[in-house]
Amino acid sequence: MRQMMMRKATLLLLPLLAVSGSPSVAHAQVPVAALQAHQRLLPLQGGRNFRDLGGYRSADGRTVKWGLLFRSGSMHGLTEADYRYLQGRGIVVVCDLRDRRERASEPVSWPTEHAPRVLSDDYDLDMNYMPKGNPKGWTEAGARAAMASSYPHMLTQFNGQYRRMFGELLAGHAPLAFNCSAGKDRTGIAAALLLTALGVPRATVVQDYLLTNQYLDAKSLVSNPATQSALAGIPPQAVKAMIAADPSYIEAALDVVYNHKGGAEGYIRDVLGLSHADLIKLRDLYLERGRL
Structure with missing residues (x-):
């Protein structure tokens, strides 16, 4: 019984911590005026850590295009107005990284008209890394x-x-959003891999990861009665460490990427399956010159 309670607690902790053919990127550009001066955090009523990855400068001097790449936490709380707003942004693909239990607990129901393709896997989250x-x-x-x-x-x-996310992006299926529950851990790694592939410097990648501390309303999450019950008995400082976006967390993943044979590009090639030509194509699709 105690083990079951521990698993329940950790499954809840990670989320806290933690249509038809798609148009090509060329036809999915969002007018600059519609971006409201390039807002990093989208102005959603029920969004959770829903952010635009545009504007980051790459090593070659180009910048990530606004309005094409989005990272988010669970979209369960989106309102009808939020859905209309996101449909106006033209999102055609959502990569939902949550496991089957998380998706069942916080389901997302996009309006049928102009709904994006939602890609997900049925799996159970591995929590063996938690303290014993x-x-x-x-x-x-x-x-x-x-x-x-x-x-x-x-x-x-x-x-x-x-x-799979990179495959969608290379096929020009954008605007694309990817999410987990809090938009911090699995999503944070996805964003780090994507920005790294686009040539964004490591320090900037870490800075983007740390924005979760600014944009994720952790207090509202832990105030949920079910969550409070699951976290009962866990010291507050331990909970705080799990909810936080700590630089040591994403740096641990980036160490693996950068220490791979051939560096970051070698990792992207050998582990993610992107050739040098793929990287050039990816950057041509999602980078631009002359705008911040």
């Missing part, structure tokens, strides 16, 4: 170390979903 023993004994340092050690593991566990 009684949750009452979890420490902040132990929780932080566990989170950092989980990120390299997630690179492997979600490789198939990350590869």
